[in-house]
Amino acid sequence: MSTIAHTQKRGFAGTVWEYLTTVDHKKIAILYLLAGGLFFLAGGIEAMMIRIQLAVPNNDFVSAGLFNEIITMHGTTMIFLAAMPLLLGFMNAVMPLQIGARDVAFPFVNALGFWLFFFGGVFLNLSWFLGGAPDAGWTSYASLSLASEGHGIDFYVLGLQISGFGTLMGGINFLVTIINMRAPGMTYMRMPLFTWTTFVASALILFAFPPLTVGLFMMLFDRMFGAGFFDAAMGGNTVIWEHLFWIFGHPEVYILILPAFGIFSEVIPTFSRKRLFGYSSMVFATVLIGFLGFMVWAHHMFTTGLGPVANAIFAVATMAIAVPTGIKIFNWILTMWGGSIQFTVPMLWAIAFIPSFVMGGVTGVMQAAAPADYQFHDSYFIVAHFHYVIVGGVVFGLLAGVHFYWPLMFGTMLSEKLGKVTFTFFLIGFHLTFFIQHFLGLMGMPRRVWTFLPGQGLETGNLISSIGAAFMFVGVIVLLINVVVTQVKNVKVGIDPWKDGRTLEWALPSPTPFYNFKQLPLVRGLDAFWIEKMEGKTEMTPAEPIGDIHMPNNSFTPFMIALGLFIGAFGAMYHVDDKGWALPVLIIGLAVAFASMLYRSIKDDHGYHIHKEELLDDADKGGTR
Amino acid sequence: MAAEEKFTPQTWPESPEQATLEGKNKFIGFWLFLGGETVLFASLFATYLALKDSVPSPDHALAKDLFELPLVFMMTMLLLTSSLTSVFAMYHMKNYNFKKMQTWLFITVVLGFGFLGCEIYEFNHYVHEYEHTFTSSAFGSAFYTLVGFHGGHVTFGLFWIIALMVRNAKRGLNLYNAPKFYLASLYWHFIDVVWVFIFTVVYLMGMVG
DSSP states (O other): OHHHHHHHOOOHHHHHHHHHHOOOHHHHHHHHHHHHHHHHHHHHHHHHHHHHHTSSTTOOSSOHHHHHHHHHHHHHIIIIIIIHHHHHHHHHHHHHHHTTOSSOSOHHHHHHHHHHHHHHHHHHHHTTTTTOOOOSTTTTOHHHHHHOOTTHHHHHHHHHHHHHHHHHHHHHHHHHHHHHOOOTTOOGGGSOHHHHHHHHHHHHHHHHHHHHHHHHHHHHHHHHHOOOSSOGGGTOOTHHHHHHHHHHHHHHHHHHHHHHHHHHHHHHHHHHTSOOTTHHHHHHHHHHHHHHGGGOGGGGGGGGOOOHHHHHHHHHHHHHTHHHHHHHHHHHHHHHTTSOOOOOHHHHHHHHHHHHHHHHHHHHHHHHSHHHHHHHTTBHHHHHHHHHHIIIIIIHHHHHHHHHHHHHHHSBOOOHHHHHHHHHHHHHHHHHHHHHHHHHHHTTOBTTOSOOOTTSSOHHHHHHHHHHHHHHHHHHHHHHHHHHHHHHHOOBOOSSTTSOOOSGGGGSOSSOOTTSOSSOBOOOSSSHHHHHHHTTOSSOOBSSOOOOEEEOOOOSHHHHHHHHHHHHHHHHHHHTTTOTTHHHHHHHHHHHHHHHHHHHHHSOOOOEEEOHHHHHHHHHTTTTO | OGGGOOOOTTTSOSSGGGSSHHHHHHHHHHHHHHHHHHHHHHHHHHHHHHHTTOOSSTTSOOHHHHOOHHHHHHHHHHHHHHHHHHHHHHHHHHTTOHHHHHHHHHHHHHHHHHHHHHHHHHHHHHHHHHOOOTTTOHHHHHHHHHHHHHHHHHHHHHHHHHHHHHHHTTTOOOTTTHHHHHHHHHHHHHHHHHHHHHIIIIIIHHHHO
């Protein structure tokens, strides 16, 4: 009993220490949710400032320079520090349970991935207080960013480098977990769709992040060490950055949207009480989207001047992606067809997602036509398009996921009533904000410009857009109130809180024991838990007798490695200013990081075992229920 | 505990690096990591090819002026041989012969340092004889970044293998450290493969183009 009691009785400081050292995927998921949520709020406040500035013509709420910093940080924060970590949070919380694993393949690396992301994000956001944020847009095109003064771009480069390492590790970890640690009977074609999308998104992370790493290194060398990759005067070529960035950047949008697709593919069958229509075609479409995602990066560069042949090839490849995406849309609709639908909050988000995302998809195909793109490029039409896919797809998916998986992660149920208030405000606000931006773009309003003139027909549209943003803001505030109220009330829900859970994660007791499944479950088909329930059982059939469970030890080393790189990044950055303390700080930071790695390497860590007797003991006392 | 169990050559499993779940995970995970590394080097190669001989003025040295095949040939031989010796080391690892494994790893490390020494000499030569530096041209930046990233990987690999040899010197092989040795040798092979491409793309193509 010692180990179990030991981990449960702790004061506040003990809890903090537990989370600083945890290697449990369920706790890391909560850390991702917390940190990603905070960055989401920061990015949201930046969005509100953009809309306030653009509410009326000739506004001077913020200066032009500050506006550039705000749009850059809004984009960078939302993509790298909010959407991706929140999705990684859900992957951590749900995927290992869905495949019946005890943990991820590399619990230590999982923790390291989180802390790298966290310190990278903090580093990037510290730029606000240390002389100004990056101001060259989230794409940070080289000519612009090399000309940018101050340290803003350096914060961007180093911050993303550190958090990028973390994401890459997370990707490898999930891949190995899914390949090696599925429960008995869980074949690839029995994996829930969220696991499948996690798998494909992780593969995309693995192959998409290294080009970004290389691009960021080159930017770092150009800005800090006098290299000439992007400097035409030295023979460099600024287009190289564009290529490297988009070879990363395009798969990145699929890294975001595929897990969101996965969440919807879990929500829709659950609340339609029907198995997912066309499961195998869904898997096929997911893999195909991932594959095609690497072949279309140059559609972001139609106006760069790659020539008609390149533009034509990339245009056709881009249009091809509409096919697997269309398959998915029809499958979701046909899953609902004839089902007994319950309009819970997650289901509402899923239903709202379909038309919203289709609108974003249609404008995407419009832009895939290269000649037409010359008109749309760098206008608000583009802004409208990618917000329709990213908010209408990814953020709706995250909001569906928050409500759907809250009982699994925290053992409580978010208020349906408040959830519906959030849904109403956010959905109306979203369409108010972004639908009109299509027309603003077509009327010629360029993106990334800090203000506009009166008398050009842009006033009404911008005002409507800003009012819509306020609605979304209210929706998010209500969600926060919902979270606080739910956690204060702390009404625990039991096993299978939605009553219609289909997959393995809902078969677990609530709260989930730290070792997940006491006995690995036997998976007898797709929607494993549903199959058991249809046969009148209330829990999974075990695939093994109760035995000792091997668990990893907690470790503070991941935090130290990330902290070392965080400290070193300051040294690297201020080294350019000839500050005397910069070089020692760089050396100390790297020394801390490498010494921590060496410590990890040479200190044996075999983990520990929970003994059979303790597990049996635990069940007798009802401790797991 | 299973990981610290003592073995004899008879009880030592066929594939010790994959005999435990942890070993299996590391095996797959490391191959995937090498997949990512491949993309990393592919990006560096693409950049190098785009910026090859791209210099601000005609008085800068170009690839055909710089490279000397005898030195590069020697470096290639050193690194290829070190890859072979690491195979010998893994052969002995699989046969539970710790002493011979350590010996061959030691030879691998010596050859690796030989390679690194040549590379340092080579870079120094370019900088002082041809004023071909990291900051002299985009060509220089791309060259030193590509070849330097490889050199950095060699350095990391050397310290990794040394750390493993020293740490395990007194306790011999078990199923906990066998995967560690195996992965280090896998990494070493990967470095070797990258060098084969550098030899071809940078040096051979540099001589003819």
